[in-house]
Amino acid sequence: MLVDLDYFYAQSEELRNPSLKNKPVVVCVFSGRTEESGAVSTANYIARGYGVRSGMPIYLAKKKLESVDAAFLPVDEKLYTGTSDKVMQLLRVYADEFEQVGIDEAYLDITKRVQGSFQNAENLANIIKSELRNQLGLTCSVGVGPNKLVAKIAADEKKPDGLTIVEPDRVRGFLEPLAVDRLLGVGLKTAKKMAAMSICTIGDLARYDVQRLISTFGRTRGTYFHNASIGVDDEPVKEKGEAASLSRIATLVQNTSDLRVVLEKANELCVDLYANIVEQKRTFKSVSIILIAKDLSVYSRSRTLESSSNSLELMERVAGELFEAFLSENPIELRRVGVKLSGLSGIGMGQKQITGFFGSRQD
DNA sequence: GTATGCTTTCGGC
DNA sequence: TTACGGCCGAAAGCATAC
Numbered sequence: 160m161l162v163d164l165d166y167f168y169a170q171s172e173e174l175r176n177p178s179l180k181n182k183p184v185v186v187c188v189f190s191g192r193t194e195e196s197g198a199v200s201t202a203n204y205i206a207r208g209y210g211v212r213s214g215m216p217i218y219l220a221k222k223k224l225e226s227v228d229a230a231f232l233p234v235d236e237k238l239y240t241g242t243s244d245k246v247m248q249l250l251r252v253y254a255d256e257f258e259q260v261g262i263d264e265a266y267l268d269i270t271k272r273v274q275g276s277f278q279n280a281e282n283l284a285n286i287i288k289s290e291l292r293n294q295l296g297l298t299c300s301v302g303v304g305p306n307k308l309v310a311k312i313a314a315d316e317k318k319p320d321g322l323t324i325v326e327p328d329r330v331r332g333f334l335e336p337l338a339v340d341r342l343l344g345v346g347l348k349t350a351k352k353m354a355a356m357s358i359c360t361i362g363d364l365a366r367y368d369v370q371r372l373i374s375t376f377g378r379t380r381g382t383y384f385h386n387a388s389i390g391v392d393d394e395p396v397k398e399k400g401e402a403a404s405l406s407r408i409a410t411l412v413q414n415t416s417d418l419r420v421v422l423e424k425a426n427e428l429c430v431d432l433y434a435n436i437v438e439q440k441r442t443f444k445s446v447s448i449i450l451i452a453k454d455l456s457v458y459s460r461s462r463t464l465e466s467s468s469n470s471l472e473l474m475e476r477v478a479g480e481l482f483e484a485f486l487s488e489n490p491i492e493l494r495r496v497g498v499k500l501s502g503l504s505g506i507g508m509g510q511k512q513i514t515g516f517f518g519s520r521q522d
Numbered sequence: 523g524t525a526t527g528c529t530t531t532c533g534g535c
Numbered sequence: 536t537t538a539c540g541g542c543c544g545a546a547a548g549c550a551t552a553c
Binding site: 187188190195196197198199200214215216217218219222234261344377378379402403404405407408409412422455475494495497499 | 537538539540541542543544545546547548
């Protein structure tokens with residue numbers, strides 16, 4: 160079962176301030192460049208009715224709502240994390256195995272407790288929906304299926320406040336007419352590539368020769384696409400560990416190719432990241448930089464250290480060198496810059512390394 | 523050949 | 536027609552090690 164909270168950020172705002180419920184609510188990431196620059200994070204369904212969508216420039220969302228009394232609110236991550244924690248605590252109780260995905264979704268393996276019965280699963284889904292509504296005042300959309308892949312697509316089928324059950328013998332028929340981009344891993348680029356191969360629906364994909372898929376998309380993705388198209392998926396519902404990377408990205412006040420301006424911002428991001436790794440008592444092994452040009456094209460560069468570190472000075476130095484090297488080779492105007500730390504591990508360390516070590520001894 | 527590590531890009535929310 | 540965030544993980548593509 161997949162439980163997906165509806166228009167989560169905007170719904171959290173409605174929960175805090177119920178007077179928002181009868182008007183368009185647009186939760187925005189303001190970049191700080193000008194009064195209105197930035198993008199829409201989430202909008203409630205009233206705003207969506209006016210054509211507002213996630214990722215849309217705020218300017219455009221305002222234009223679509225210019226004649227309406229609408230609320231444009233800045234993201235309040237603390238509020239949403241608090242709401243999310245309560246939701247997850249509630250959901251966890253109903254699962255044999257539980258896996259939170261992002262801030263607003265969770266997979267629940269309920270096979271054992273419903274004894275494999277989809278009728279029992281439907282009843283449980285309805286109980287969960289009522290509990291979320293009555294205890295927390297939130298609506299969600301739920302998908303139930305024989306595996307994670309089908310549950311996910313089922314949950315997307317009816318929103319908001321939906322419930323879609325897909326029993327095993329209905330899986331093929333359910334997926335067949337849907338657009339390929341409903342599959343996880345098929346975004347704009349892959350969908351275009353598939354369209355050029357006359358693959359538009361999941362059914363088209365299911366009928367396509369596996370070997371051709373593999374030669375076009377590679378072994379891993381080709382096989383995945385084929386299995387996904389016929390609803391085959393054996394990914395377990397499994398608790399996630401700590402995040403493997405930590406990043407900060409920010410928009411510059413003006414586009415620039417001036418290294419000094421970039422480094423000033425980069426160092427701010429490093430300080431923020433440093434506070435985070437100190438708080439989490441973690442170290443980093445790689446430092447990456449992310450560069451977004453004025454035309455919104457994205458670049459990244461990274462360097463792996465010889466040993467793990469928790470030093471702010473080293474982080475700033477490596478990021479600085481990467482920016483310097485990039486800009487001297489590509490003197491382009493930048494709009495946004497970011498810094499990412501990966502290869503994260505706890506200080507003292509070694510859980511992963513130790514299991515990896517013993518695991519590799521077997522052959 | 524297979525496994526592993528690193529860098530870059532893609533895609534989801 | 537333009538306009539435009541901030542994260543995260545997965546996978547590709549390449550190099551090197553076994």
